[in-house]
Amino acid sequence: MSEMNMTHPESEPRGLRKNEPLSGKTTFRVGGPASFYLEAYDEPSIREAISWAHARDVRLTVLGGGSNVLVADRGVDALVLRVGIRGIRHEMTG
Numbered sequence: 001m002s003e004m005n006m007t008h009p010e011s012e013p014r015g016l017r018k019n020e021p022l023s024g025k026t027t028f029r030v031g032g033p034a035s036f037y038l039e040a041y042d043e044p045s046i047r048e049a050i051s052w053a054h055a056r057d058v059r060l061t062v063l064g065g066g067s068n069v070l071v072a073d074r075g076v077d078a079l080v081l082r083v084g085i086r087g088i089r090h091e092m093t094g
């Protein structure tokens with residue numbers, strides 16, 4: 001991920017999708033579209049998505065496995081950011 005994207009939130013994050021149906025992304029299998037949808041698998045991608053949404057006053061909501069959310073039929077007027085970072089990192093300090 002180039003630094004340029006991070007400091008120029010006007011450029012659309014790679015993989016951004018518009019009017020993306022959310023029904024297939026939740027275990028309840030219901031719900032309307034997200035105005036904007038992005039899957040992020042690393043920290044720089046998450047930061048870029050947040051900068052992009054912030055620069056546009058687009059609401060941001062986070063999605064994980066979609067097993068504890070119920071999406072309205074009218075959908076979600078926001079950037080739905082699916083965090084795909086898996087696992088836990090344990091750092092020993094001191």
Ligand SMILES: Cc1cc2nc3c(=O)[nH]c(=O)nc-3n(C[C@H](O)[C@H](O)[C@H](O)COP(=O)(O)OP(=O)(O)OC[C@H]3O[C@@H](n4cnc5c(N)ncnc54)[C@H](O)[C@@H]3O)c2cc1C
Nearest residue numbers: 026027028061062063064065066067068069070082083084
């Ligand atoms: C069949 C079934 C059985 C279940 N059994 C249990 C159970 O025994 N115990 C239990 O506790 N739960 C249970 N759950 C509920 C659910 O699996 C848990 O709550 C799980 O932790 C939700 O994780 P998720 O990634 O699917 O979250 P999602 O449904 O994607 O999101 C849930 C909430 O967390 C927020 N969120 C998700 N990811 C992040 C993130 N990275 N950073 C910040 N916010 C985030 C979302 O914005 C949303 O508000 C069950 C669900 C199902 C469908």
